[in-house]
Amino acid sequence: MSTIGNTPSSHAEAVLAGKGAKLAHMGGQIAEFFQSYPDEQAVPAIADHINQFWSRRMRDDFIAAFAANPSGLPPLLRKALPKIKGAPAGR
Numbered sequence: 001m002s003t004i005g006n007t008p009s010s011h012a013e014a015v016l017a018g019k020g021a022k023l024a025h026m027g028g029q030i031a032e033f034f035q036s037y038p039d040e041q042a043v044p045a046i047a048d049h050i051n052q053f054w055s056r057r058m059r060d061d062f063i064a065a066f067a068a069n070p071s072g073l074p075p076l077l078r079k080a081l082p083k084i085k086g087a088p089a090g091r
Contacts, residue, residue, distance in 0.1 A: 020065025023058060024073055031077040042076050047083030060086045 030049050034042035050059065063086040070078045 017065070019061045023054075023062040023065065024077075027062065027077045027080075028074050031074045031080070035076060039076065039079065043079045044083060046076055046080040050080070051083075051085050056087060059084055 027046070027050065030046050031042075034045050037045065050062075054062070063081070063084060066073055066081060070081050073081070
């Protein structure tokens, strides 16, 4: 995302940032539910929940917002990110 300071350089980037924040919050709530589980159970359960109940567009927006820099996500959600299914490559 091209920015000057913290200001998105385009309306599209601002919209994506807003969607990303909302999706991060929703994903964080899912991760919070599973935090009492061992990581080896929680991580696939988080990804499975997102893959089953979020639309393709939501998943694509989430991946677009955080694939390059997932550092702001809760640790379990960050670990689940590679298991979240987005649109096939080339689409």
